[in-house]
Amino acid sequence: MPTILGIESSCDDTSAAIVVDGKVKSNIICSQAIHKKYGGVVPELASRAHEKNIIPTVSEALKIANITLPEIDAIAFTQGPGLLGSLLVGNCFAKGLAMAQNIPLIAVNHMEAHINAHFIEEIKPEFPFLCLTVSGGHTQIIIVKAFGDYTLVGQTLDDAIGEAFDKSAKLLQLPYPGGPLVDKYAQKGNPNAYKFPIPEIKDLDFSFSGIKTSISNFLQINTNNNPQFITQNIEDICASIQYTLVDIVIKKIKKAAKLYQINTIAIAGGVAANSELRNKMLLKQSELGWKVFVPKLEYCTDNAAMIAITGYYKYLDKDYNELSVVPNARLALGFD
Numbered sequence: 212m213p214t215i216l217g218i219e220s221s222c223d224d225t226s227a228a229i230v231v232d233g234k235v236k237s238n239i240i241c242s243q244a245i246h247k248k249y250g251g252v253v254p255e256l257a258s259r260a261h262e263k264n265i266i267p268t269v270s271e272a273l274k275i276a277n278i279t280l281p282e283i284d285a286i287a288f289t290q291g292p293g294l295l296g297s298l299l300v301g302n303c304f305a306k307g308l309a310m311a312q313n314i315p316l317i318a319v320n321h322m323e324a325h326i327n328a329h330f331i332e333e334i335k336p337e338f339p340f341l342c343l344t345v346s347g348g349h350t351q352i353i354i355v356k357a358f359g360d361y362t363l364v365g366q367t368l369d370d371a372i373g374e375a376f377d378k379s380a381k382l383l384q385l386p387y388p389g390g391p392l393v394d395k396y397a398q399k400g401n402p403n404a405y406k407f408p409i410p411e412i413k414d415l416d417f418s419f420s421g422i423k424t425s426i427s428n429f430l431q432i433n434t435n436n437n438p439q440f441i442t443q444n445i446e447d448i449c450a451s452i453q454y455t456l457v458d459i460v461i462k463k464i465k466k467a468a469k470l471y472q473i474n475t476i477a478i479a480g481g482v483a484a485n486s487e488l489r490n491k492m493l494l495k496q497s498e499l500g501w502k503v504f505v506p507k508l509e510y511c512t513d514n515a516a517m518i519a520i521t522g523y524y525k526y527l528d529k530d531y532n533e534l535s536v537v538p539n540a541r542l543a544l545g546f547d
């Protein structure tokens with residue numbers, strides 16, 4: 212029964228998880244509130260908070276899983292992409308522990324782990340499937356042919372969709388991270404209250420920077436006329452922004468499904484927690500006959516369970532790393 216400790220520290224969440232024989236026994240996430248007052252993640256503060264949180268987080272994951280250190284067979288950690296200082300904390304901790312326990316160390320790509328969150332649950336997608344990976348740093352459409360076998364067929368040319376959510380929220384004077392708040396207000400608003408132009412981007416690629424500009428212009432004009440415009444209409448504004456952003460990715464994934472004749476579709480990454488995206492994807496099951504896979508909320512945003520499950524599959528393949536492995540802030544998925 213392989214027992215894997217997973218460690219995630221790519222951005223502002225310190226997380227540790229235990230996976231035993233492919234099943235998640237614990238998944239502890241320690242979020243860093245310190246960034247709220249700065250309106251975004253401050254890299255230096257994130258590294259320091261990881262340093263402080265990593266030992267209690269790992270201890271808690273072991274305790275909840277009822278596992279002792281000598282029972283661990285391998286340690287999987289996030290190698291990248293992410294903030295270098297944050298990655299270094301997880302990397303050094305994982306190395307030290309692997310060396311002390313004399314067990315294999317497994318480096319995991321954070322974006323691959325988001326995709327592999329779909330292999331945590333009992334019912335798993337069959338290969339090949341399309342994965343719409345939507346996070347704070349990425350917007351990609353990937354054909355997943357097998358574990359570790361990916362073809363990138365579409366990606367953002369500028370901002371990621373998570374950034375578009377967060378930057379829109381900032382323009383609305385909502386605290387960081389704004390994505391979940393836009394979602395919350397949107398649930399009570401009218402998605403057709405305001406129209407934002409949808410960019411015409413070729414093939415399966417995306418662009419979100421133009422929408423941010425049009426939202427900024429729209430808010431400026433309206434607040435010039437009425438300084439209370441945002442507070443009076445926050446729900447309708449959020450619903451209209453969310454409708455536009457979700458519509459863009461749904462249209463592209465539909466196009467990809469048709470082009471590649473694949474009807475098993477998964478969503479992954481932090482923005483996969485968005486209620487409208489989740490609901491609209493699930494509606495496509497009956498509408499288009501898709502088999503849709505939407506991860507549990509706790510496996511959408513950054514978590515170590517997805518790192519540990521990826522580590523588990525790599526462990527079965529004896530795909531280990533040397534203790535000299537280093538983090539890579541710009542680590543890319545190997546696409547063919």
Ligand code: KG4
Nearest residue numbers: 346347348373390394481482484485512513
């Ligand atoms: O995957 P993730 O936790 O971190 C990265 O790897 O980037 O994704 C974080 C992103 C943030 O932009 C956050 O605002 C967004 O996911 N997010 C959401 C929601 N929950 C998280 N965006 C829209 N609606 C949500 N409910």
Ligand code: ZN
Nearest residue numbers: 346481512513
């Ligand atoms: Zn992530």
